[in-house]
Amino acid sequence: MSGRRTLAITGRVLAQFRHDHRTLALLLVAPIVILGLFALLFQTDARPAVLGVIDQDSGPLGAAMVQQLDASDLVTTHTTTLDLAGPALDAGDLDGYLLLPADLSATALASGRIAPELHLRGTDPAAGAAISRAVTTAALAAAAGLAPSGGGARLPQVDLAPIYLFGGADLKVLDLLGGPFIGLIVFFLVYVVTSVSFLRERTLGTLERLMASPLQRSEIVLGYALGFTLVALVQAAEVLVFSLWIIGLHNAGNVLLVFGIEVLLAIAAINLGIFLSTFARTEFQAVQFIPLVIVPQILLSGVLVPVANEPGWLQVVSNVLPLTYAVDALRAVMLEGRTLASGDLLLDLGVLAGFCAVVIVAAAATLRREVA
Amino acid sequence: MAVEAIDVRKRFGSLTALDGVTLRVPGGQIYGLLGPNGAGKTTLIRALIGLLTIDGGQITVLGGRPADSDVLARTGYMTQAPALYGDLTAEENVRFFAAIHGGGDVDAALRLVHLEDRRRSVTATLSGGMQTRLSLACTVVHAPSLLLLDEPTVGVDPQLRVELWGRFRSMAANGTTIIVSSHVMDEAERCDRLGLMLGGRFLAEGSADELRRLAGSERLEDAFLALSQAAS
Numbered sequence: 001m002s003g004r005r006t007l008a009i010t011g012r013v014l015a016q017f018r019h020d021h022r023t024l025a026l027l028l029v030a031p032i033v034i035l036g037l038f039a040l041l042f043q044t045d046a047r048p049a050v051l052g053v054i055d056q057d058s059g060p061l062g063a064a065m066v067q068q069l070d071a072s073d074l075v076t077t078h079t080t081t082l083d084l085a086g087p088a089l090d091a092g093d094l095d096g097y098l099l100l101p102a103d104l105s106a107t108a109l110a111s112g113r114i115a116p117e118l119h120l121r122g123t124d125p126a127a128g129a130a131i132s133r134a135v136t137t138a139a140l141a142a143a144a145g146l147a148p149s150g151g152g153a154r155l156p157q158v159d160l161a162p163i164y165l166f167g168g169a170d171l172k173v174l175d176l177l178g179g180p181f182i183g184l185i186v187f188f189l190v191y192v193v194t195s196v197s198f199l200r201e202r203t204l205g206t207l208e209r210l211m212a213s214p215l216q217r218s219e220i221v222l223g224y225a226l227g228f229t230l231v232a233l234v235q236a237a238e239v240l241v242f243s244l245w246i247i248g249l250h251n252a253g254n255v256l257l258v259f260g261i262e263v264l265l266a267i268a269a270i271n272l273g274i275f276l277s278t279f280a281r282t283e284f285q286a287v288q289f290i291p292l293v294i295v296p297q298i299l300l301s302g303v304l305v306p307v308a309n310e311p312g313w314l315q316v317v318s319n320v321l322p323l324t325y326a327v328d329a330l331r332a333v334m335l336e337g338r339t340l341a342s343g344d345l346l347l348d349l350g351v352l353a354g355f356c357a358v359v360i361v362a363a364a365a366t367l368r369r370e371v372a
Numbered sequence: 373m374a375v376e377a378i379d380v381r382k383r384f385g386s387l388t389a390l391d392g393v394t395l396r397v398p399g400g401q402i403y404g405l406l407g408p409n410g411a412g413k414t415t416l417i418r419a420l421i422g423l424l425t426i427d428g429g430q431i432t433v434l435g436g437r438p439a440d441s442d443v444l445a446r447t448g449y450m451t452q453a454p455a456l457y458g459d460l461t462a463e464e465n466v467r468f469f470a471a472i473h474g475g476g477d478v479d480a481a482l483r484l485v486h487l488e489d490r491r492r493s494v495t496a497t498l499s500g501g502m503q504t505r506l507s508l509a510c511t512v513v514h515a516p517s518l519l520l521l522d523e524p525t526v527g528v529d530p531q532l533r534v535e536l537w538g539r540f541r542s543m544a545a546n547g548t549t550i551i552v553s554s555h556v557m558d559e560a561e562r563c564d565r566l567g568l569m570l571g572g573r574f575l576a577e578g579s580a581d582e583l584r585r586l587a588g589s590e591r592l593e594d595a596f597l598a599l600s601q602a603a604s
Contacts, residue, residue, distance in 0.1 A: 204455055204456075204457075204458070205451050205453055205455030206455045206456065206457060208423060208451055208455060209449065209451060209455050209469070209510075210472065211423055212421045212422075212423060212444060212447070212449040213444055213445075213469070213472045213473055214441040214442070214444045214445040214472070214473065214474065215472050216441070
């Protein structure tokens with residue numbers, strides 16, 4: 001063991017960093033970007049679930065429950081009507097709505113049962129649980145407040161049998177995250193493989209040969225995209241089969257639609273890989289785009305924290321990133337069972353397709369004939 | 373003229389790579405670009421194939437402009453390092469380069485460089501010299517009218533080098549124009565005409581005999597050194 005030889009290696013490593021400012025900058029900048037995003041995403045407490053309330057109770061219990069719910073930290077309540085509540089639940093403006101029937105007080109008095117009608121959206125297990133807990137607590141507190149002083153009255157029983165619009169009681173957090181992750185995994189892996197292999201074309205000098213041939217830049221980009229898309233199709237199918245039939249992810253929608261979204265994401269990743277690799281000189285630098293371009297996109301896509309929970313300016317960023325639309329589309333299909341008849345889903349798919357078109361053109365435009 | 377470059381200039385930042393180069397090569401000629409590293413040989417070749425935009429001057433190649441796709445379809449360019457797909461077989465490499473140039477005789481190209489028995493070998497497993505030969509096969513597979521060869525025989529053993537030059541000769545006899553850069557003087561002897569480059573310009577031009585006479589030396593190597601010294 002020679003200290004001098006060891007230090008020679010150390011010195012060389014440091015010298016390389018001195019010559020590669022980009023790597024050094026990445027080491028210092030990337031953690032700030034990623035941790036900063038984490039802080040922004042998770043600094044606000046979870047957004048309270050949004051509950052619509054329709055109070056038709058002819059007795060006092062309904063009003064007392066509404067008062068208790070208004071004071072709850074678990075939910076934000078909105079007074080609504082039956083006509084409005086259904087569509088709002090479908091659109092995702094409400095996580096659930098509570099119908100307090102005309103005989104709520106009467107039934108409670110007669111049988112000791114408090115039985116409101118609870119409708120849950122069913123796509124977010126955490127929101128559903130918060131609403132159920134808030135309603136139960138409010139019912140018990142309201143009943144206790146109305147009970148004649150002096151005690152003796154037996155505690156009423158709260159009967160909640162939530163009616164789910166989508167999903168259901170057995171929907172797990174896995175189902176909420178799993179669908180979007182199908183897309184994110186395909187996007188991430190396809191990006192890495194494409195950008196590195198395109199960079200190899202540059203570093204091995206074969207790109208120079210291609211440029212010295214009658215090939216048009218658009219032919220190179222399209223040919224590449226087509227080749228990688230075919231491989232990505234196989235990967236997307238494998239991921240889908242594994243997710244749905246081995247892991248058993250909840251899928252309420254059309255499998256082909258899920259596959260279609262995966263394919264759009266793969267095409268976007270391929271062309272993003274080609275496009276960004278024109279800004280890198282080595283495979284090493286292409287991989288460095290991952291913490292700066294890919295990870296923030298995943299964080300901001302709404303997969304972990306809903307976009308609506310982000311600070312306003314960050315929502316603007318999320319809303320221009322293609323992954324956000326992919327996550328939304330995958331949830332719309334897999335959790336809500338949406339079809340192409342849904343305007344929101346069409347918007348998501350349109351944005352993804354538009355992004356693909358933009359990066360294909362950008363990749364062809366940035367591929368310069370002057371390779372060196 | 374197969375190739376005509378007039379007063380070509382190219383700068384990379386503060387470095388003048390081509391400083392007013394004029395070159396005329398008629399069809400069927402083998403033209404040798406000689407000069408030390410950094411003389412501008414590679415830059416000139418890359419300008420002729422349109423891989424870099426020149427800052428001044430004019431270039432006409434096969435009657436068109438460099439980088440015109442019909443010009444590129446009739447040109448073969450061999451880079452200094454053998455730029456090949458290492459994970460493809462020898463034959464797959466040649467087939468690919470034939471396809472992007474509009475087709476060619478893959479078997480003939482492999483035979484030319486004596487790699488017909490290694491056609492199924494993965495390129496990365498070939499020796500350095502074999503890769504250089506394969507690179508040449510990829511360059512000539514589409515039977516180009518103009519060959520631009522950037523130090524094509526580096527790492528090739530003397531026997532094969534003699535043979536390759538024989539092939540270049542017969543291609544030239546069939547009308548192929550060849551511009552070849554080298555700093556191997558015995559190769560220079562085989563060219564119809566030579567240009568000695570230094571510092572991005574031509575010091576002298578002529579046949580090997582003419583250059584020797586000009587410098588008053590017996591050997592081409594001495595002639596080149598004498599001409600370089602006289603210039604600086």
